[in-house]
Amino acid sequence: MTLHIRAATDVDLPDIVAILNEAILNTTAVWSLEPTTLDARRAWMMERQAKGMPVLVADLGGCVRGFASYGEFRPWEGYKHSVEHSIYVDAGMRGRGIGRALLAALLEDAGRNGKHVMVAGIDAENTASIRLHAAFGFEEAGRLRQVGRKFGRWLDLLFLQKMLAA
Template sequence: MHQAARRVIIVAVMQIRTAFPSDLAGILAIYNDAVLTTTAIWNETPSSYAERLAWFEERTGAGFPVLVAEEGTEIVGYGTFGPFRPHEGYRPTVEHSIYVAPAHQGAGIGKAMLRELIKAAENMGKRVMVGAIDAANDVSLVMHEAMGFREVGRMAGVGEKFGRRLDLVLMQRELSGRHH
């Protein structure tokens, strides 16, 4: 009598939730990896825990969301949005950012997080969401287009990192938020 081969499939459950200060170590690790190894963030200096804490307190203190993607107890991504520009006339518009840990990229985490950020912005009455994306980041550009963003501007050579000039693509999506 042969025993049937048993296959075990392990599925990691990913949840997106509001970030807490206790998540900052995970957020910091993802942020600093992006600073050191990618052109997703145009900073060249890694952040300290104190700097990320100040950023978190400023963002959440102003009423803006900071979300994390969590698998088990591991923070595998984070996303947020804040003011597009500091002048009052831009209040209906927000600019978002999303970062996913390298080992978890390509699993739909970024898209799921963007979906939640869009809902949060609409619930706040925002009317436009902007993404500023490195022109060489094809994966992000395609994801944003799939999520209803359209390219509205391309700025050649406005950035520099790793000894290369970088182009910036501005993408935007109209939201169904009501003006407050």
């Protein structure tokens, strides 16, 4: 089977919700504490797409195995050339290159759309994600200590960034 990275559609939303909810319930990849809903993700996707921001899925044999997007880094005009991204991969498919393919597609899209910097906010203990980003040239930009709490423990947020355009 071939992995295809493509724009998400409404049909993909149940899979996106399932992947995200698994991450919410079982990982520190996202610091939400409550599962999301189909309506919430639909609104999120529509908002991203209305702003010209991508919502991509990794399709393997007709099944969504991951999704990714980027959005505004901060909501003020001065930040319009900087974006922050997120990538989520189905639990049973992690470590198989899906996150790598999604990140490559996000970087390509951001460069094509004139973005200058892409930011990643990662749980400082998520070594797999940190290694993935380092492989694409992301560099550590700062650490915020104990700014999040999940599963009864304090979490540090590591910011990584990659310059996209001259």
